[in-house]
Amino acid sequence: MRNIQTKIASYLLAAPLSILLFACGGGSGGSDGLGLALAALNMDTPPTATQSEFLNRYADMAYESYSQAVTDAQALYTAVDTFSAAVSPTAGDLTNLKNLWVKARASYLLTEGFRFSGGPIDETSVLSCGDAGDYSGSDECEGLLNAWPLDEDAIENYINNTGSINFAGIYGAIGNTSYGTEGNPEKIVMTGYHPIEFLLWGKDNSGSPAGVNSVAGVRTFSDFSGSGNGPKRKAYLKAITAALVGHLTLIRDQWNPSTGAYRTTFLDPANTGDSVGKIFQGLGSFIAGEWGGERLTGSFGGDQEEEHSCFSDTTKADFYYDAQSVLNIWTGNYSIVKGVNISTGAGLSNILSGKSQGGIHGELIKSRDVFCINLSDTETADPNYTTVCPANSLTDRYDQIILSSNPGDSLYNENTILQNTQYLIGETLKRDFVNAANTLGIHVTP
Template identity: 35%
Template sequence: MTKQGWLALMATGTLLTAGCGADGPLEESRARPVVERYAALTYENYTDVVTQALRLREAVERFLEQPSEERLSTARSAWINARRAYGQSEAFRFYGGPIDDEDTGPEGQINAWPLDEAYIDGIIDGQEPLSQELITSMNERNGETNISSGYHAIEFLLWGKDENDTGPGNRPYTDFVDGITPSNAERRRQYLSLVTKQLMEDLESVRAAWAPGQDNYRKAFVAEAPKEAVLKMLTGLGSLSGAELAGERMTVAYDNKDQENEHSCFSDNTHADLYNNALGIQNVYLGRYGTADGVGLDELVAAVDPKLNEEMKQRLQASLDAIQAIPAPFDQAILGNDSSPGRQKVKAAIDALRAQTETLVDVATALGIQLNLE
């Protein structure tokens, strides 16, 4: 979603804290370890994001040194690998943290979508000298689909427009080779190099905000009253689960049956994007990332309502299972009538995410927080 879209989302979701006594569910000794684990988990995830983005940049630069089909394929694989870690980090959004702070957050330069392909082609075909400053200044200029930077700009440059019913886009590597096609190959190479470098810098800035032992956002976050920090955690999970994932990323495409409304439409990686978004929600609730595990929201909820905690964990797994059941590619699953197998699977995943979101609201209530989501 574009930054403007995210701000609209935030305008429809507000939270009010309910009072908690000293022995309440968010009492300091119970909640502080959960807040600290969240901060550590966030840093672990963003460290993985930066590591994978560096591998993407290295693969892109090798491709640009000597374009070939093999090196283009390697760069595409690196992009897909990078999306796994980033997709899970979406659970840290939607409460004005470092990535999407209204004034300083770089999210709009990192993951904005949907993207107008002609807009990037127009910049490449233009006469203005290319630079990182130009690319970021053009991002979302005069329109939400005027995306010039981030993962999806790189995706379009690597795959090209998807005109294949059964697979992703298939841009030829010769689009980056001088003298073979009238394609502005030199400027396309330069653009891909610059936009990948900018992505690295933006992601590094977000990771730095969560680094331990620094005078940064993480330090302020863990110093907050636990109920304020948990409120932010639940805001991120509820907003991603409901209005963003079930809504913007799935229902819009389901209703419109248009591949332009799917998240990663050039690479046909949307099914994996959706899965990793949902996995990120589960990660935060359980306090884990990869093989690293710690105290999560589940332990707070289990202390006040064990049955609700089990229901929440079941909802989280049900959403993952429902998304995984959607046949790839996503742009074909949304087609046909409502009784077609693909659309039924997409609808089932949307319903699972909505039920999950409702249970997250119940979780918040059990912890003394009133969560008002769209």
């Protein structure tokens, strides 16, 4: 006991020197030791970064994240271009496109933490996307990239009834219920990741009876061959994949360190408080309303149409990377593969005192790791694919888990884990995040 007291006293006596060394870029040992001593005395630890330092890191990470999304989308487009030029694409060619989509999807999902924060992804006063030569226009960019759910019959009917396929025509068909079968204009989604997903996998109605969904969609390469709709289907795929690259590029360029218009405004010292407030509000909205809200609760009724990536059966990856996207901003570390930091810097947590951070870090880790990316028929190209899942994680297909909501159902235990995870994100994490913002005088309305 005496030795412990002596160590704590020595840390407290050395505290001014430790803080000085930290501020001057000294080693982490003194700072960590001080934090341990203060924690032992139930005292708070101060923030380790200024708001300006955090905002610069946030802007850098936004540019890095969208740059990776562009790179992976471009790789997909290059393969689609080759695929489209082939007279008779093969099964291997189609599998290659699916794998590239899975990889591109992961890097895009890591940008989702930047939503709802007044930035170029979904604020039309900053940036609008469309069908112009550079893919600018008058629409919110996020909707053209990631809208869901979709009436997939609209895409097939458009292909069936259109002679020459081009992006301007596809763009003009958005919301036109004459192409669909559900009568809902919001489901006439013609562009973005999910229409590409549908074209690659087809409807996910496998199994007997239909709807058991023992595998992902089973579209075959022959759908892209012949002289009928095959060439038009390839043209549609190529057009919307090119647009995907174009829209992502516009967003990325707004964060460019040298020329990004939004970045300049965002980092203006006069806007520091406003920018920090928008980030807190955006993350709060994403955590409670989107990731832990509509996407999870919308699927609890067992409706496959509400499953985020229903054609490829990669919905668990959607939730995994949503958690990682928030964790990246929280820590300041840009990470795709679990445990591997591509770049590091000051995160949102660093502008908060130790106590103000609450349990957010652990809650983000837990809400990420519960989604195991392990499906051998569709997820092997995912950067975090694994054959060894953590204990108490979701190991089965998402569309089967949401159908097992009654005691006695085969996957009822996993359904319960999913329900508890929604509460963790939508209630516990939301509460702690709102409380953290309050300590800085920022009011968040999730």
